[in-house]
Amino acid sequence: MRLAILWLVCVLYLVAGRAHIVNPEPFLTITPNWVAVPDGVIFWTGIAEILGAIALLQPFSLRLRKAAAIGLALYALCVWPANFNHMLIDMARDDGGWGLAYHVPRLMAQPVLIWATLWAGELIRWPFGRKSRH
Secondary structure (H helix, E strand, O other): OHHHHHHHHHHHHHHHHHHHHHOOHHHHHHOOOOOOOHHHHHHHHHHHHHHHHHHHHOOOOHHHHHHHHHHHHHHHHHHHHHHHHHHHHHHHOOOOOOOHHHHHHHHHHHHHHHHHHHHHOOOOOOOOOOOOOO
């Protein structure tokens, strides 16, 4: 199961990283105004996602895999405000944009992505680890 989640997480980050680099416009429209140099931030986050996915997937160094998992999980946490910003922007539109049916699951998926990244990187065992015998 860990291998399947590892591959899923890595594919998601590779696809997202490529999208950040090849088509940054959708990401720029949801980037909060307080982000300095948003086009540079979008580009470099794409690079970080791709490199993080490669490092998480490589089989040679558990230490590098764990570092990649921490980096990607922190990244997912840090971009969560952009997901909220996207929802607020959409909800302010006359047509409601993508709507709550998209945004609520998307916002709820971010903690799952963070967990999956840390679990795939072998940093956490919950909920599949051994149970203590207290």
